[in-house]
Structures are given as structure tokens and as C-alpha cells.
Amino acid sequence: MAFSAFATGTAQEQAPRRKSKIALILLLPGILYLxxxxxxxxxxxxxxxxxxxxxxxxxGEYQTAFRWENYTDAIGLYGxxxxxxxxxxxxxxxxxxLFSYPLAYFIGVKARRWPVLQNLMLVLVIAxxxxxxxxxxxxxxxxxxxxxxVITGLKALALMAxxxxxxxxxxxxxxxxxxxxxxxxxxxxxxxxxxxxTRLLEAGGDLYARPSMTFFxxxxxLSMSGIVSGVLLTFIPAAGDYINAxxxxxxxxxxxxxxxxxxxxxxxxxxxPAAASLSIILMAVILVxxxxxxxxxxxxxxx
Amino acid sequence: MTDQAGLVLARAETTEPRRPGRRxxxxxxxxxxxxxxxxxLVFLLIPIAYTFVFSFNNSxxxxxxxxxxxxxxxxxxxxxxxxxxxxxxxxxxxxVATVCATILGTMIAIALVRYRFRFRSAISLLLFLxxxxxxxxxxxxxxxxxxxxxxxxxxxxxxxxxxxxxxxxVVVTVKARVSTLDPALEEAGRDLxxxxxxxxWRITFPLLLPGIIAAxxxxxxxxFDDFIITNFxxxxxxxxxxxxxxxxxxxxxxxxxxxxxxxxxxxxxLRHVEDLSEGDTAAVLGVAVGTVKSSxxxxxxxxxxxxxxxxxGETV
Numbered sequence: 001m002a003f004s005a006f007a008t009g010t011a012q013e014q015a016p017r018r019k020s021k022i023a024l025i026l027l028l029p030g031i032l033y034l035x036x037x038x039x040x041x042x043x044x045x046x047x048x049x050x051x052x053x054x055x056x057x058x059x060g061e062y063q064t065a066f067r068w069e070n071y072t073d074a075i076g077l078y079g080x081x082x083x084x085x086x087x088x089x090x091x092x093x094x095x096x097x098l099f100s101y102p103l104a105y106f107i108g109v110k111a112r113r114w115p116v117l118q119n120l121m122l123v124l125v126i127a128x129x130x131x132x133x134x135x136x137x138x139x140x141x142x143x144x145x146x147x148x149x150v151i152t153g154l155k156a157l158a159l160m161a162x163x164x165x166x167x168x169x170x171x172x173x174x175x176x177x178x179x180x181x182x183x184x185x186x187x188x189x190x191x192x193x194x195x196x197x198t199r200l201l202e203a204g205g206d207l208y209a210r211p212s213m214t215f216f217x218x219x220x221x222l223s224m225s226g227i228v229s230g231v232l233l234t235f236i237p238a239a240g241d242y243i244n245a246x247x248x249x250x251x252x253x254x255x256x257x258x259x260x261x262x263x264x265x266x267x268x269x270x271x272x273p274a275a276a277s278l279s280i281i282l283m284a285v286i287l288v289x290x291x292x293x294x295x296x297x298x299x300x301x302x303x
Numbered sequence: 304m305t306d307q308a309g310l311v312l313a314r315a316e317t318t319e320p321r322r323p324g325r326r327x328x329x330x331x332x333x334x335x336x337x338x339x340x341x342x343x344l345v346f347l348l349i350p351i352a353y354t355f356v357f358s359f360n361n362s363x364x365x366x367x368x369x370x371x372x373x374x375x376x377x378x379x380x381x382x383x384x385x386x387x388x389x390x391x392x393x394x395x396x397x398x399v400a401t402v403c404a405t406i407l408g409t410m411i412a413i414a415l416v417r418y419r420f421r422f423r424s425a426i427s428l429l430l431f432l433x434x435x436x437x438x439x440x441x442x443x444x445x446x447x448x449x450x451x452x453x454x455x456x457x458x459x460x461x462x463x464x465x466x467x468x469x470x471x472x473v474v475v476t477v478k479a480r481v482s483t484l485d486p487a488l489e490e491a492g493r494d495l496x497x498x499x500x501x502x503x504w505r506i507t508f509p510l511l512l513p514g515i516i517a518a519x520x521x522x523x524x525x526x527f528d529d530f531i532i533t534n535f536x537x538x539x540x541x542x543x544x545x546x547x548x549x550x551x552x553x554x555x556x557x558x559x560x561x562x563x564x565x566x567x568x569x570x571x572x573l574r575h576v577e578d579l580s581e582g583d584t585a586a587v588l589g590v591a592v593g594t595v596k597s598s599x600x601x602x603x604x605x606x607x608x609x610x611x612x613x614x615x616g617e618t619v
Binding site: 020022023024026027029030031033034035037038039040041042044045047048077099102103105106107110121124125127128129130131132133134135136138139140142143147179182183232236237239240241242243248249258259262263264266267268269271272274275276279280282283286287290 | 336337339340343344347348349350351353354357368407408410411413414417418419420426429430432433435436437438439440441443444445446447448450451463464466467470474524528530531534535543544547548551568569572573579583586587
């Protein structure tokens with residue numbers, strides 16, 4: 001969806017060749033802005049990642065250098081956090097996909113006959129955005145805290161050990177990540193499933209395919225572009241998130257993700273080179289994973 | 304390709320008589336899927352309903368157990384001056400950032416659809432990348448730039464950051480609208496001797512307006528709710544999400560309680576926020592393990608003694 005939006009499509013053909021001066025005037029301010037406040041920061045982040053402390057300097061004082069060891073140090077110290085970030089993000093993405101697909105299928109395919117109901121359900125899907133991301137997460141923290149009805153209830157039914165907690169565990173962090181990014185998964189899935197030609201499903205049945213076979217051989221391949229967009233829109237923010245994993249929200253001991261480490265290095269311990277090299281690692285790994293994933297799923301033209 | 308396949312199959316369908324028993328395939332889905340959808344939508348709404356209901360809770364400290372109905376929280380929204388100040392800041396930032404991002408983004412969207420120029424794919428990539436970059440990286444990058452340029456962080460740096468991440472979303476939204484626009488309408492305007500200005504403001508702009516409004520609403524929502532990028536670039540300026548974050552931090556303002564730059568603060572953060580071992584903490588700070596232990600003990604004693612923290616010390 002968002003990813004196909006930039007694909008150079010049919011619009012290009014109707015564009016006239018002349019008047020490139022006007023195009024330049026239209027493009028220049030925005031492009032300069034992005035260059036100045038998106039590209040330059042990335043370069044400055046790369047430079048920061050190689051800095052070294054000023055000898056006998058105060059905490060937070062660094063000078064330009066070419067210190068490769070910042071990277072090996074970061075991986076050595078925070079290898080566990082790096083791994084954890086990607087495992088949590090992958091699990092959250094899988095759960096969000098499993099949660100969203102049937103939902104998007106119902107709204108986009110089964111509810112076509114009732115446009116009002118379809119729109120109402122779409123509003124409900126984006127309803128979580130009506131309150132702040134942080135408030136949503138805090139609400140879950142309260143709902144699932146040890147004193148809450150849910151957890152005391154589960155314990156009374158002996159479904160949970162009496163001394164067990166939910167908040168503060170990796171499961172809680174993955175739960176929070178999943179919940180918070182579900183709309184990002186559901187909306188692109190909806191927009192491809194909404195265009196799904198149901199005659200193709202009937203054709204599958206006519207050719208004696210079982211419903212499950214039709215689903216895996218027809219429905220899934222046809223909705224692949226939505227799946228890819230949804231997975232990327234969920235995975236990328238989830239891998240860099242540090243709200244859910246924070247101890248003040250759903251996380252606890254041993255749930256810190258890369259975002260938490262980058263934040264505390266940058267804003268609290270003022271270790272800018274460590275924060276910068278971790279950011280670059282995060283971005284590099286995400287770019288590699290995204291490229292491999294997009295190639296594997298055969299949807300290169302989306303990017 | 305899909306459409307062609309659809310046509311072929313549709314033709315096949317019309318020639319073949321409908322077999323009985325066709326409905327059977329939808330048997331299970333006919334009740335399972337709607338039920339699941341209802342449950343899923345209710346699940347998505349739980350935190351909102353909870354927040355709304357518990358805003359009437361007569362709670363003193365923690366807001367987990369129901370303690371009776373009250374309108375106090377609603378009547379005294381601005382009881383704490385910081386809340387409304389933060390809210391006002393967020394509104395101001397949201398409006399300014401939205402106006403700037405919408406203007407910049409709309410111009411780019413029109414250029415991308417209507418004109419041909421070189422470096423088109425490079426520009427598309429530049430617009431796509433900010434959406435594909437994790438927020439921490441965007442936030443830390445800008446903060447690194449401000450740091451090396453010696454810019455004081457405040458409301459202006461927050462606005463700069465917000466415009467940056469909103470522009471791409473505006474471009475996507477407005478571009479979709481521009482490409483559905485019928486060029487014949489503008490042509491008709493020109494045929495009727497409309498000047499380029501008149502054609503733009505009387506025909507193009509009104510037709511684009513729904514897309515522009517949608518883009519503006521989207522960027523306001525993104526700006527108003529942003530925490531991660533803001534946190535890196537706000538300095539001491541408060542915004543609404545930042546206020547929530549700080550209040551949620553169990554009243555442990557680590558940053559404020561222990562002097563900035565002190566070893567104790569660094570030790571507490573490394574040991575308890577990042578969960579490093581004592582050995583790793585010592586390696587990061589370049590001190591002996593014994594120093595880490597003693598700084599940690601000293602810091603925790605200070606933290607536990609702080610009146611706001613009584614009872615939370617054991618978890619730190």
C-alpha cells in the first residue's frame with residue numbers, strides 16, 4: 001500500500017515533458033528539507049558512531065575519530081538486546097498477521113454486501129489510534145497487572161501459577177507490540193482483499209480444490225502485496241520500539257530491546273557513539289531483512 | 304495479469320452449469336468468521352473502553368481497582384498545570400508541523416504525478432526511506448545533528464523533526480488523489496481561457512482538497528501522538544505524550560534524581576535499565592567491578608530514600 005504508492009506507474013506516461021522548471025520549484029523545498037533533516041542526520045549518525053571519547057574529557061564529550069571498535073563493542077555488549085529485538089518483532093509480526101488476516105478477510109470480502117457495516121468495522125479497526133499510543137499501552141499494563149480482574153481471575157481458575165506475573169515478562173512485551181501494530185497490518189491486508197475477485201475462489205472450488213487448497217493457492221498469493229506491506233509496516237516500527245519493552249510499561253527485567261538501549265545511551269548515559277552505532281546496526285539489519293523478505297516473497301515491484 | 308485470469312475464469316464459469324452443493328464450501332466460515340470478527344474488534348477496543356471507564360474511577364494512587372464513581376478527574380483536568388501546558392505544546396507543534404508538512408508534501412505530490420524530470424527514482428527513494436526507518440534511528444540521527452551543530456533543543460527542534468517524518472505520509476496521501484484527477488477538466492479550463500493561476504485555484508486545488516485534508520489530518524495525528532522522535536529532540540520542553548511517559552515512569556525520575564553525568568546515574572542505568580551484568584557495566588564505564596558495586600549500592604540507597612519512591616525501591 002504505502003510501499004506501492006511510490007512506484008512509478010501509469011501516471012508517468014501522461015506527464016508532459018515540458019515545464020520542468022515548475023517541477024523543480026515544486027520539488028525543491030521539500031527535497032531540500034528532507035536532505036537537511038533526514039539525510040544529513042543519517043550521515044551525522046554514521047560519523048557519531050565512529051567517535052571516541054576526548055582524553056580526560058567529561059562524560060558526554062566526544063571527538064571525531066574512526067573507531068571501528070564502537071561497533072564490535074556494541075555487538076559484544078548488546079548482542080543479546082539486538083537478538084531479542086528481532087525475535088520479539090518477528091513474533092509480534094507473525095501474531096499480528098494471524099490476528100489480522102481473518103479480520104481483514106471478513107471486512108474486505110464477506111462484508112462487501114453491507115458497505116455501512118464495512119465502514120463501521122474499518123473505523124473500529126483504527127479506533128485504537130483515537131487515544132495515545134502510550135495511554136493504550138498503559139491501559140494494558142493496568143488491565144493485566146497482578147491486582148487486575150483478569151489476572152486474579154486466571155489465578156482463581158488455576159490457569160496461572162499463584163505467584164506468576166504477566167506484566168514484566170517477554171510475553172507481555174510481545175503482546176503489547178502485537179496489539180499496538182495490529183491496525184498497520186489490518187489496513188493494507190484489507191485494501192488488497194477488498195479488491196480480491198471472488199470468482200477466482202469459486203473457480204478454485206469448481207476445479208475440485210478443497211477450501212483450504214483454494215485458500216493457500218489462490219487467496220494467499222493474490223493478497224501477497226497486502227501481506228508484504230502489512231509485515232513491513234508492523235515489523236519495522238516493532239523492531240525499533242522501546243515503549244512496550246520499557247519497565248515502566250509492559251517490560252521488566254531482561255526485556256530491554258535495542259530501542260531501550262539506544263535511548264538510555266543517548267539520553268541518560270550520554271554515550272553518543274554507542275547509541276549511534278546501535279542505531280546504524282538496527283537500520284542495517286532491518287534493511288537487509290526487508291530486502292531478503294521482499295525478494296523471497298516475489299514482490300520487488302512494491303518497493 | 305490478475306484481471307486477465309479473472310476474465311478467463313469468469314468466462315469458464317458462465318459456460319459451465321452451476322453445480323449443486325456450491326454453498327457447502329462456505330458452511331464453516333459462515334458463522335466462525337463473523338464471530339471471530341466481533342471478538343477481534345472488541346479486543347481492539349478494550350484499552351479505550353478501559354481508559355474511558357477508569358477516568359471516572361475515584362482512585363488515589365494506582366488506577367487498577369475500581370473505587371467508586373467520580374467526576375473529579377474530568378472537572379479538574381488542568382489541576383496540574385503541567386498537563387495542560389504539555390497539551391498546549393502538543394497542539395501548537397501539531398498545527399505548525401501539519402501546515403508545513405502539508406504544503407511541502409502537496410507540492411512534491413503534484414510534481415511527481417504531473418511532471419517528468421530526472422532523478423525521479425532517487426527522489427521516490429528519498430521519500431520512501433523516512434517511512435521505512437525506525438523512529439529511534441530518525442530521532443537519534445536528528446539529535447546527533449543538533450548536537451554537532453550546537454542547536455539548543457526545544458519546541459523548534461520538535462517541529463523540525465515532526466515536519467520531517469510527516470512529509471512522506473502527506474506525499475503518499477495527496478499523490479493518490481492527484482493521480483485520480485482527470486486532466487481533461489484542467490484542459491477544459493485552459494480552453495475557456497483560464498490563466499494557469501485560475502486553472503490551479505479554481506479547478507485543480509478544489510479537486511485535490513479532500514486528499515489534502517486527509518493528509519493534514521494524518522500528519523496532525525502522527526505529530527500529536529509521537530513520542531519516540533520527540534523524546535530525542537525535545538530537551539526540557541514537555542509534550543502530551545512526554546508527560547504521560549514521565550508520569551508512567553513510576554515516579555522514578557532517574558534523570559533528575561541523580562546528578563547528570565554522575566557515575567551513579569550511569570551505573571543505575573546500565574545495571575537496571577539495560578540489564579547489563581556488573582562486569583559489562585564496569586567495562587562500559589572503564590572502572591573496576593568493585594566501583595560499580597559500590598556506586599550501585601549508593602545510588603539505590605539514594606533512590607530508596609526519596610519520598611516519591613517509597614515501596615518501589617525493591618524492584619529497582
